[in-house]
Amino acid sequence: MSTSVTTFVPESHADSHHEEHHHKQNFFFTYIWSTDHKMIGLQYLWTSFVFLLIGGLLAMGIRYQLAYPGVEVPLIGKLLPSTIATDGIILPGGYNMFFTMHATVMVFLVVMPLLIGGFGNYLIPLKIGAGDMAFPTLNAMSYWLYVISGIVIVASFFVDGGAAQSGWTAYAPLSSTAAYSNNTQIGQSLWCVGLFINGLSSIAGATNYITTIINMRAPGMTMFRLPLSVWALFLTAWLLLLAVPVLSAAAAMLFTDLNFGTTFFAAQGGQPLLWQHLFWFFGHPEVYIMILPAMGLVSEILPVFARKPIFGYKAMVWAMVAIGFLGFIVWGHHMFVSGMNLTLAAAFSVSTMVIAVPSAIKTFNWMGTVWRGSIEFTTPMLFALAFVSMFVIGGLSGIFMASTPVDLFIHNSYFIVAHIHYVLFGGSLFGAFAAIYFWYPKMFGRMMNETLGKIHFYATFIFFNLTFFPMHNLGLGGMMRRIADPTVYDHLRALQPINVFVSWAAFGMGLATFIFLWNFIWSLRHGKPAGKNPWHSTTLEWTVPSPPGHGNFDKTPIVYNGPYEYSVPGMDKDFLPQDEKAPEGARLEVH
């Protein structure tokens, strides 16, 4: 590829870097309304931790109710608002709020902001050799819109009637008709408003990422020299830009149905299935919006600790492009049994099977990456390696649902709950943990504690599997999702011990997260100083100090190599940074 890349890493950045040393910006501009992509990335990170705690607490509530339906919640039961519980016993409507808000918080306020907002903002300019994002102010606005959306969504717990109860999928007309929704009209309306604002934040962020990656790469940083994480975030941004506006429109329509008497999604004068088509037209790309960045981040980490180039770089890129494209034509697989045309279901089944192919390609390439490596099992590597295995389980269980007749049996069962958590927790969140352990030294200049990290990994890995694997069995045993009390059904009473088991495993997983948070905070002051490049990595962010100064690079780096030149024969050290010319005698492979 040619290297005709326009650079916008201007001298003014060197100036501002200079400036910082002379008169420091005040607290407000440094920490609150910062336009520095690194600070915004960290703001996203910290904020998503807060929502992770909220979402996790809601998950604990769900698991408590499923294990002990009708039993008073210990300790905090009496404090719960009357919309959720009476006398400390969770109401069915309160349970519905729990799972609705758990999913909404985790999807829109944790996984997306953490992976895309946090790592996207922090890493993109550093990895492409730019001083900042293309639109720093838009970037700050994007973060604050996210905060506002989070406040609106969480505040809905405290309004009259409580939060939305219709599931994060908000199927109409349950969600769109006040009379059907257990007095949660205000909560559901706030849900719409929150998602609309959240959508604005995503769209602004995506615009910024795309512009930055296309225009601001350092000289020599061709598209096929981009680290895979940047590729992943680039494609994710496109998916956001094309999918999120559809959700925003749908949320606006739902809002007017609820409040102004329109009937977009009503049975008479509208069409309930229209909501599902709109929602899933966003919702399925959304699945890839949440997994692609994690795939990219893991693809960065595996080569570093296997000391090997990523296997099949271009295949990885094209597989992600294929996933991005196919992601838009598979939404109907959520609707096989929704009342949609049966032949259409068969067609969606085909595209859904096809989209499994690029996922398989990626898995094989990850395995090819560790093959004949020299593998070091650091905490980030453990999470990255586990990501691959968990993604395999989540991918394979998806094949069951892609098969239309099997979906007749397992649709809306706990099998689906197991599947989504293998992809979203075992996939996206494991990827996020790997990334946090890996880039923490760059972000804060200190290493996280490895022993605590490993305890956190093993505890999470074990409890994760003990929590979510038995859910496959529950689903095949005929347990519906979203029921407040499984014991009302004859065939589920026999399965209740599994529900209790799963709940305790989930509590264990919840506790394990505190090991992580403790490690994160403790290491800020007490971690080992990291230096520029503690992992001996090749990409550009490791060529600057940890944490990098304002403007990132003192002078614009020039890129000579691909991002994964590890263990190049004929070299003394086992890695070749992207901005270093290959020394005499290095035998680089052209690929």
Added chain:
Amino acid sequence: MIMNKVTHKLFWLCVAIFAACAPDAFAQVRESNLYWAPECVTVSGKKVDALLNFIFYLTGAVFLLTQAVYIYYLVKYRKRPGSKAYYSHGNNKLEIIWTAVPTAIFIGLVIYSNRLWSEIHSEPPADSVKVDIVGYQFGWDMRYPGADGKLGKVDTALYSVDNKFALVPDDPAGADDFSSTELVIPVGKPVHIYLHSRDVIHSFYVPQFRLYQAAVPGRTIAWVWFETTKTGNFQLACSQICGSGHYNMKAPIRVVTQEEFDKWQAGKIAAKAAEAQSVAVPANPPLVAQRNVREEQP
């Protein structure tokens, strides 16, 4: 290294916890068949099970194989003093193989799946028992044809307190239809159900039948039919979140012998006739006359 010792200890501790907890917790629950699934009692359900079985073995084999290779690599290629990674950017031949092979498998699978899909949704046999099933917040109503063997026509705009099956008043076939709060069906006979909803989306879900279908307000879902293979008592569950009472939205299902069914049906028809004689025929619900009656079956 100390770190490695910690890792090892933790690893074996985890293995021990897994080994100790998992089988114990599950063993007490169920004498397992392969899926822990409740016994399947429909003809089509058995075909679904066969397909599920097939996918289970297929994905199970892929899982075991990939994980075995993966773990083998992780152990074999772990960092050791003096070990050096092999420098390679990949292999195009391998890429082609592992693109082509999964593609072929998935295409085969989708053909298998979609053939069964259209078989399950083929035209219901003419001698099917017909039942109109209506979901509402939070329960089910069933409607069976009366002596004429025909279900009265439905216009989904007509659901009201007085007309809980939304019957079109000028269709005589509906006059003798009788209602029930339990689903009673004869074993070994095809049953053709029509699904309706009075308010929000509900779903007809019976795990023992391996059958799920959403009931959408404003629509008639007319393609679901099945044939049971065994008598017994089951529960119809709503499996689409439909509000605060969703978790308890169930109805009893009785699969009975043909004789028992005939007896039950005859009793219901007689009761309906007696009721019709004792009550003066009520006036049509007021809105009906102006309504545009759509051509919907039934």
